[in-house]
Amino acid sequence: MRLIRLGVGLLLVLGLLAGCTSTPSVVTDYDPEFSFGELTRFRVELAEQEDGNSLLISPFTLSHLQRVIESHLASRYESAGEDGEADFVVRYHIVVEDRLDVRSYDQRYGFGYYGYGPWYRYPYSHGPSPRVYRQGTLIIDIARAEDNKPLWRGVAEQRLYDGLTPQEQRQRLSAAVTEVLSNFPPVR
Template identity: 50%
Template sequence: MSYSRWALIGFLAVLMAGCSSGPRVTTDYQAGYDFAALKSFTISEVKQDTKDNLLISPFTFSHIENVIAQELGQRYASVAAGSQDFTVNFHVVIEEKLDPGTYDRVYGYGYYGRGYRYYPSPLFYGSTGAPRVYNQGSLIVDLVDAKTEKPIWRGVSEKRLRQGLTPQEQREVLTNAVREVLAKFPPI
């Protein structure tokens, strides 16, 4: 194979890896807590009392609750409120973010020079200086000790959301986010 063919294959591999970026998941927990003693859970009711929560469909909250119950139900017993070891609280936050970077029509995002061009066509020259607005979605899952009512673990999944998702696509994104967050629990 020629050098240009290998370069094209390498470029496509890097491009595909960049497109498959998943959510960023972070966790934090109370050090020294005995997570092995946890046996049962309950999921607290979501309150749609803020302006941001009212914009999210109650069906979305119901879907998240079902996925959490399914994921934790594989390891812990789901019980009635009052007899649980821990309570699950979750929140969904969607924020508009601003990407101030420029977009070069040949090489994509970046602040650096354009480098060598193979096609010296005037259609490829120039960059757009307009900032881009996008939505950042965050799923926050808090686990609270039922006796002390203090938080013991938090998992957060953040992902840049694309526009125009159907309800089925939204549920698929949320299902993956819940699974990726709860895969990191317990922290031991």
């Protein structure tokens, strides 16, 4: 009996830990008329962060992000360098914004002083509980080099947590780049 309890407890802990590992949500969109098989050479342009919140992002993080994008694409395409002839141009942006999450919860079924349960007649509940959190968005745009016609866009969003070191932030950004660019070129 004790082994069963221990096994169930271990499964619950593993389930909670698996739920805590968060991957960014990724959405992509593309021009269905374009033949992506024609692309052979790329160029990554420097990010221009203009928004006030985005100015808080370190230039070292932006240069790291550019290197990750270049190395990921270089495994499938030829790099044209900064001024070389390219078939497509890659632009990236990072947006950090505050968002509001409003939730309400009911303590009637909680674990109060007497262990209130469904038999407790007085519904003791709190009203909405607003929480402000930071949301990070990575946007990668791919356009045709000759006329800047948009071809493909990938967006990754993830909730940001305070207390991350710059190295941990870069690891998360690298993972987000990998998630987004794994959908390029689109499969029809």
